[in-house]
Amino acid sequence: MRCLLVEDERQVMESMAEFVPWKELGFAAPLMAANGLEALKILETNRADLIVSDVRMPRMNGIQLVERLEEFLPD
Numbered sequence: 378m379r380c381l382l383v384e385d386e387r388q389v390m391e392s393m394a395e396f397v398p399w400k401e402l403g404f405a406a407p408l409m410a411a412n413g414l415e416a417l418k419i420l421e422t423n424r425a426d427l428i429v430s431d432v433r434m435p436r437m438n439g440i441q442l443v444e445r446l447e448e449f450l451p452d
Contacts, residue, residue, distance in 0.1 A: 379405050385412055413442035
């Protein structure tokens with residue numbers, strides 16, 4: 378399984394990637410995006426079983442990301 382981390386604060390994102398035991402939880406190393414727009418680009422070519430997103434981010438926030446995902450990934 379694959380997780381996508383969406384967080385504009387690089388240190389927070391890297392800490393989540395490093396300290397969460399992804400492998401023990403059944404996940405490959407997480408994909409990472411700095412905002413909702415980057416996340417959408419990643420999701421065009423990569424599947425994510427879990428998305429962990431910040432709500433407040435520049436360019437596209439977490440709520441807007443979820444709304445866009447509902448449009449093109451209704452499942």
